[in-house]
Amino acid sequence: xxxxxxxxxxxxxxxxxxxxxxxxxxxxxxxxxxxxxxxxxxxxxxxxxxxxxxxxxxxxxxxxxxxxxxxxxxxxxxxxxxxxxx
Numbered sequence: 565x566x567x568x569x570x571x572x573x574x575x576x577x578x579x580x581x582x583x584x585x586x587x588x589x590x591x592x593x594x595x596x597x598x599x600x601x602x603x604x605x606x607x608x609x610x611x612x613x614x615x616x617x618x619x620x621x622x623x624x625x626x627x628x629x630x631x632x633x634x635x636x637x638x639x640x641x642x643x644x645x646x647x648x649x650x
Contacts, residue, residue: 596627599623600625612640625641
């Protein structure tokens with residue numbers, strides 16, 4: 565199944581709400597990272613770390629690069645453990 569970027573009106577990535585936002589350096593890039601509580605997880609996503617689905621109700625991490633314009637295009641939802649191993 566291919567991944568579609570869903571955008572709000574005007575072509576901008578939809579905003580993320582909830583969870584504390586942090587910033588980490590990984591692989592030579594700076595990443596914005598937000599933890600999503602299970603109660604706020606309402607959709608199915610595919611984790612790029614293990615290529616398995618993240619089901620609704622599962623707490624997880626959302627990360628996107630902040631070192632370039634358009635980083636929202638690269639926003640991905642990760643299992644917490646997969647992100648930690650990355």
